[in-house]
Amino acid sequence: MRIVVIGKEGQLARSLVERGGAEIVTLGRPEIDLEKPETIGPAIAASAPDVVVNAAAYTAVDLAESEPERARAINAVGASAVAEAAAKAGAPIVHISTDYVFDGSAARPYLESDPVAPLGAYGASKLEGERLVTAANGNSAILRTAWVYSPFGKNFVRTMLRLASTRDKISVVADQRGSPTSALSLADFVLAVARNLVASPEDASLRGVFHAVGAGEATWAEFAEAIFARSAEIGGPSAIVEPIPTSAYPTPAARPANSRLSTELIHRVHGVTPTDWRVALVQSVDRLVASDFPGTQSS
Ligand SMILES: NC(=O)c1ccc[n+]([C@@H]2O[C@H](COP(=O)([O-])OP(=O)(O)OC[C@H]3O[C@@H](n4cnc5c(N)ncnc54)[C@H](OP(=O)(O)O)[C@@H]3O)[C@@H](O)[C@H]2O)c1
Structure with a gap:
């Protein structure tokens, strides 16, 4: 099975390459630029x-928030052109979406069928x-994920470790709940869904929207505490987490207070x-400590 991945250097693209198990071809800028739809089809x-x-x-x-048209060009128009090109090539598409389609007001993990209301x-x-x-593509699966981190690229785990290398105490939001998701675990979801879509093109139940996140839940502060606990165990940077409310950490874009997604479906x-x-966190912390802070680990 040949899986063509759009995106080369992102967390998920790199995790798919690492997981492998199929022929993985990555396409990214400059050969494919989602802001330039004419590059996509060919x-x-x-x-x-x-x-x-x-x-x-x-x-x-x-x-x-300050360049919504660019976000739309890549995440909506560009994604649509990718799906259309896949359809023309007779291929299903697995597309990745986000918990941020919800406003976070639900009191339980979101189901795929729940009303959407992005903030x-x-x-x-x-x-x-x-x-x-x-x-654009009758054979598509949309995987909504959340709170993605990995040993690659920019993400919350790397940011926490970097901050802890220069500070004793870090303030972290404690009133947003979600399910931290390793991009490597997300790659496992994607590969399974891709195989199923290819193997059973007649099975309509395999298509549609699915939630794909790590099991369990945490606040950002609890996530940070788990990062530092593991990092300290292996001699990496750690800091004391000071829990703060979202109101004390204003950002241009509002975040859902509840980002939990049900993975039952x-x-x-x-x-x-x-x-x-x-469980998934340990591998990323260990690899980030080894790559970003060589020499700090205890033997
Ligand atoms: N990260 C999260 O916490 C999170 C949460 C929920 C959902 N998601 C979704 O999960 C998916 C994977 O996210 P990620 O964390 O792996 O993202 P990421 O690490 O930020 O990587 C994004 C990738 O998109 C590529 N890209 C951006 N603009 C492009 C363009 N105009 N044309 C072609 N490629 C372009 C980047 O290419 P370059 O390498 O060339 O820059 C990069 O490879 C995304 O759909 C994201 O919306 C992520």
Whole structure:
């Protein structure tokens, strides 16, 4: 099976390459630029995909508030062109979306069928992307994920470790709840769904929107505490976490207070069991400590 991944250097793209298990071809800028729709069709056609995974996105949540058109061009219009090109090549598409399509007011983990109401421009662009991708490719699965971190690129785990290397105490938001998700675990979800779509193109139950996050839940402050606990165990940087309310850490884009997503559907339909976020976290912390703070680990 040849999986063509749009995005090269992002957390998910790199995790898919690392997980492997299929022929993985990555396409990114400059050969494919989602802001330049004319680059998309020819590159995807030439790559002869069995399945396309769109791991590319405009992910700068706060910046999107000041450049919503750019977020829309990449996350909605560009994603739609990827889905259309996959359809032309006769390939299903796995597209990635976000918990930010919800406003976070629910008192339980969100189901796929719950009403959407994005709080900001990023969430709105991703929601439009879900709708355009679904319309452009009859064989599509949209995986909504959340709180993604990995040994690669910019993410919360790396930021916490970096801050802890110069500070004793770090203030972290304690009134938003979600499910931290390793991009490597997300890659496992994506690969399973991709295989199922290719193997059973007649099975309509495999298509549609699914939630794909780590098992369990935390606040950002609890997430930070778990990062520092593991880092301290292996001699990496750690700090005291000072829990603060969201109101004490204003950002251009509002975040949902409840980002929890139920994974019951993807487990039942696609047969993937989410990994406990605390278990998955260890590998990323260990790799980030080793790569970013060489020499700090105890032997
Ligand atoms: N990170 C999170 O916490 C989170 C949460 C919920 C949902 N998601 C979703 O999960 C998916 C994967 O996110 P991630 O964390 O892996 O993202 P990421 O690390 O920020 O990577 C984004 C990728 O998109 C590529 N890209 C951006 N603009 C592009 C353009 N105009 N044309 C082509 N490629 C472009 C980037 O390419 P370059 O390498 O060239 O810059 C990069 O490879 C995205 O759909 C995101 O919306 C992420």
